[in-house]
Amino acid sequence: MSNHPLVDVRHLKQYFTVKSDMLTKLQLKAVDDVSFTINQGETLGLVGESGCGKTTVGRTLLRLYKPTAGEVYFDGNLITDDNINHYRKDMQIVFQDPYSSLNPRMTMADIVGEPLDIHGLYKTKAERRDKIAELVQLVGLNSDHMRRYAHEFSGGQRQRIGIARALAVNPRFIVCDEPVSALDVSIQAQIINTFEELQAKLGIAYLFIAHDLLVVQHMSQRIAVMYLGKIVEIGPADEIIEHPVHPYTQSLISAIPLPDPNAARKRHRIILQGDVPSPLHMPEGCPFRSRCRYATEECAKVCPTLEEVSSGHQVACYHPQG
Amino acid sequence: MSETTLLQVNDLRTSFFTDSGEVKAVNGLSFSLERGKVLGIVGESGSGKSVTAYSLLRILTDSGRVTGGQVLFNGENILEFSPQKMHSFRGSRISMIFQDPMTSLNPVYTVGNQLREAIRIHTDRTPEQVRERALEMLQLVGVNEPEKRLTQYPHELSGGMRQRVMIAMALACEPDILIADEPTTALDVTIQAQILELMQELQHKLGMSIIMITHDLGVIADICDEIIVMYAGRVCERGTADEIFYNPCHEYTKGLIRSIPTIGANHDKLIPIAGNPVDLLNLPKGCAFASRCDQAMKICLTDAPEEIRINENHIAACWMNVKKVYDEAKEEESK
Numbered sequence A: 001m002s003n004h005p006l007v008d009v010r011h012l013k014q015y016f017t018v019k020s021d022m023l024t025k026l027q028l029k030a031v032d033d034v035s036f037t038i039n040q041g042e043t044l045g046l047v048g049e050s051g052c053g054k055t056t057v058g059r060t061l062l063r064l065y066k067p068t069a070g071e072v073y074f075d076g077n078l079i080t081d082d083n084i085n086h087y088r089k090d091m092q093i094v095f096q097d098p099y100s101s102l103n104p105r106m107t108m109a110d111i112v113g114e115p116l117d118i119h120g121l122y123k124t125k126a127e128r129r130d131k132i133a134e135l136v137q138l139v140g141l142n143s144d145h146m147r148r149y150a151h152e153f154s155g156g157q158r159q160r161i162g163i164a165r166a167l168a169v170n171p172r173f174i175v176c177d178e179p180v181s182a183l184d185v186s187i188q189a190q191i192i193n194t195f196e197e198l199q200a201k202l203g204i205a206y207l208f209i210a211h212d213l214l215v216v217q218h219m220s221q222r223i224a225v226m227y228l229g230k231i232v233e234i235g236p237a238d239e240i241i242e243h244p245v246h247p248y249t250q251s252l253i254s255a256i257p258l259p260d261p262n263a264a265r266k267r268h269r270i271i272l273q274g275d276v277p278s279p280l281h282m283p284e285g286c287p288f289r290s291r292c293r294y295a296t297e298e299c300a301k302v303c304p305t306l307e308e309v310s311s312g313h314q315v316a317c318y319h320p321q322g
Numbered sequence B: 001m002s003e004t005t006l007l008q009v010n011d012l013r014t015s016f017f018t019d020s021g022e023v024k025a026v027n028g029l030s031f032s033l034e035r036g037k038v039l040g041i042v043g044e045s046g047s048g049k050s051v052t053a054y055s056l057l058r059i060l061t062d063s064g065r066v067t068g069g070q071v072l073f074n075g076e077n078i079l080e081f082s083p084q085k086m087h088s089f090r091g092s093r094i095s096m097i098f099q100d101p102m103t104s105l106n107p108v109y110t111v112g113n114q115l116r117e118a119i120r121i122h123t124d125r126t127p128e129q130v131r132e133r134a135l136e137m138l139q140l141v142g143v144n145e146p147e148k149r150l151t152q153y154p155h156e157l158s159g160g161m162r163q164r165v166m167i168a169m170a171l172a173c174e175p176d177i178l179i180a181d182e183p184t185t186a187l188d189v190t191i192q193a194q195i196l197e198l199m200q201e202l203q204h205k206l207g208m209s210i211i212m213i214t215h216d217l218g219v220i221a222d223i224c225d226e227i228i229v230m231y232a233g234r235v236c237e238r239g240t241a242d243e244i245f246y247n248p249c250h251e252y253t254k255g256l257i258r259s260i261p262t263i264g265a266n267h268d269k270l271i272p273i274a275g276n277p278v279d280l281l282n283l284p285k286g287c288a289f290a291s292r293c294d295q296a297m298k299i300c301l302t303d304a305p306e307e308i309r310i311n312e313n314h315i316a317a318c319w320m321n322v323k324k325v326y327d328e329a330k331e332e333e334s335k
Helices: A054-061 A108-119 A125-138 A155-167 A185-202 A213-219 A237-242 A247-254 A261-266 A297-301 B049-057 B083-089 B111-122 B127-140 B146-150 B159-171 B189-206 B217-223 B241-246 B251-259 B298-302 B319-334
Strands: A007-019 A025-038 A043-047 A069-074 A091-094 A173-177 A205-209 A222-227 A230-236 A307-310 A313-315 B005-018 B021-034 B038-042 B064-073 B094-097 B177-181 B209-214 B226-231 B234-240 B308-311 B314-316
Touching: A007 A054, A025 A054, A025 A069, A025 A205, A025 A230, A043 A054, A043 A213, A054 A091, A054 A173, A054 A205, A091 A155, A108 A125, A108 A155, A125 A155, A155 A185, A185 A205, A185 A213, A185 B251, A205 A213, A213 A237, A222 A237, A222 A247, A230 A237, A230 A247, A237 A247, A247 B189, A261 B217, A261 B241, B005 B049, B021 B049, B021 B064, B021 B209, B021 B226, B021 B234, B038 B049, B038 B217, B049 B064, B049 B094, B049 B177, B049 B209, B094 B159, B111 B127, B111 B146, B111 B159, B127 B146, B127 B159, B159 B189, B189 B217, B209 B217, B217 B241, B226 B241, B226 B251, B234 B241, B234 B251, B308 B319
Parallel strands: A043 A205, A043 A222, A091 A173, A173 A205, B038 B209, B038 B226, B094 B177, B177 B209
Antiparallel strands: A007 A025, A007 A069, A222 A230, A230 A313, A307 A313, B005 B021, B005 B064, B226 B234, B234 B314, B308 B314
16 A cells, blocks of 8 residues: 555646737636645545636646646656656546537447547457446446447436446546536436445545535545635535535535425525626635625735644635634 | 415326427326415426426427316416417416526626516506616615616626526516526526525515426425425325425335435435436336336336325325225234
C-alpha cells in the first residue's frame, strides 16, 4: 500500500476569457484554487449549484481543458501534456447525458470497443469480441444486443453503455459527471447500485459530481461543497450532511426536498436571499458573502481559506456555525 | 360531488395518434380537487402526468386527442366548451406554469409586455390599471426592483427570477386552480426552496388550489395535501401525503420509496425497481406494472386492477390488497 493518494489535485485553476463586448475581455474564474485528494477505491462527492465549477473541475483534472495553473498528481506522478495519453487509461469519465454522449451511428459493440482500439488492448479479433462481451455483461447489459445502435436502448441502458466504455481500459479512477441526473427515479437506483458494485469488485475510485445531495451522500465517503469556483467545505460525508459548518452548506442541506412528510414539516428551511452572483463579477473577499446572513466587514476583505474544524473536516469561513 | 370540490375528473382518456400507432398516454384517470388544497401528481417520464395537465387545459398538440371522460369544473364539463369559451376560461380560472421558464417566456418581448398581455386579455382594465396590476404582481412574487424588471427581456433574468415572472403571469387573473408542471426541476436546490416557499405562501394568501406535477418525491412530500401516483397513464394510488409515504399500498409506490436514498448516516443498498418503463404503444392486458413487479400474481397479467378503498383517505389499484383481505379472512376462518 503506497502512502500517497491516488489522485492529488493542488491549487487547480481554470480561467476562461470571455468577451463582454468588442473591446473588453473579462476573466471567468470557473475553478479558482481548488485542492483535494482521492484515495484508492474511495468516492469523493462534489456538490454545488449550476455554474459553481464542479463539472470544470472534473474536466480540467482529466486535462480535457488545459489548466490555467495548478498540478494534478496521479499515483504520485505529475500529469503533464506529454504523459497524459499514457494516463488516460487510468482516468476515465462518464458523462451526464446518455443521449448526447454516445455516437448515434455506432453500434454498442463499436462504442465499447473504441477505447480498446485506441489503446491497442487486444491481439486478435476474437479477443476484442470477448473483451467487449465481458464488459457489456459486467455492467448488466445483454450481450445479444451488440449490433444495436444507441437509440435502440433506454436511458438507463445507454448510461450503462457509457460506463462499459469507461471501464474498457481498466481505469483506476473515474470522473462521474452527474451520471444519474437525466434518469428516472426507478432507473437512478439501478445505476447507483451498478457504480457501487463495480467499485466493490474492481476497487475504482470515483469523483462523483452531482447536484442531488441525497444521491451524493449515499455514494460518497467524503463530500466537497463548491461555491463560485472554490471549495467552501470538505469532510466526511455523514458529517457534512448532519453537521454542516459553512453557512452555504447549511442552507444547501436545509433546502433538500425530503421524501418524508413528517421530516419535511419539522425542519426549518434556511432560505437564501437572491441569486448566485455572476462569476464574471465576483464580489471581493468571500464569494458567498453577498447572500450570507453572518457576513461582516472582515468577509469583504480577504477570501477565507480552508481551515480544519475537526479531523478531516475543513471549512473556508470566518464565521463557522455550529 | 361535495360542496368543496372544485374540479372533478372522471375516466379521462387521452391518446396520441402517431405513425406507429395509438399511444395511450392517459388511460381512465379519475380524481377530484378540493378548493384550497395542493394535489400532487407524481410519476416517471411517460406516466402521463403532463399530458393530464394539457388535457385539463385542452392544450394538447395536434396529434393528441381526449378520447373519453369528463372534466367537471364547478359542475360544467370543460371538454365540451367552445373554443371561445375555453380561451377566456384558460388563464382566468385555471392557469399553468411550465418546467422551463426560459422556453415558456417569449424572448423577443419584455417581461412587462408579456405580463400586461396576460392581464389585458382577461380583464377590461385601462392601460394604467394594467400596468399597476403588473407591478403589484411582480411585488407579490418577490421580484426585486419590479419597475426595472418590467422593461427587461427574459434573458436578462436568472432562472429563479424567470420562474417568479411565470408565476406572476399565471396568478395575474386570480385563477381558482394553478397547475404547476415540474416548476422547480430546472432550478438549483436553493432556488427551488425559494420557489416552493413562495408557492406555499401565495396559496395561503390567495386560497387557490394547486395541482403540482413532479417526478421528485421530495417536492411532493414537502408541499402536497393529497398525492396521486401515476404509472402508464393510470392511477396506482391516491391518498393523503402521510398515507402514501407511510402506508403505501401499491407495489410501484413501495418500489419508488425504496429506490431513493434517505438523509442521514444510512448507506444501505438501494433497492431499485427492476426493468424499464412500459411501452405505451403496446400496453399489457393486465396491470401495466406487472412485468416489473416482484409480487405479481396470475391475475395481474390478465386483469387490470380496480381501485380499492384502503381507508377514507386512501385508494390503491393493486391486486395485492385484495389478496391481503382474502388471506386475512382465510386465517380468521381457520381459527
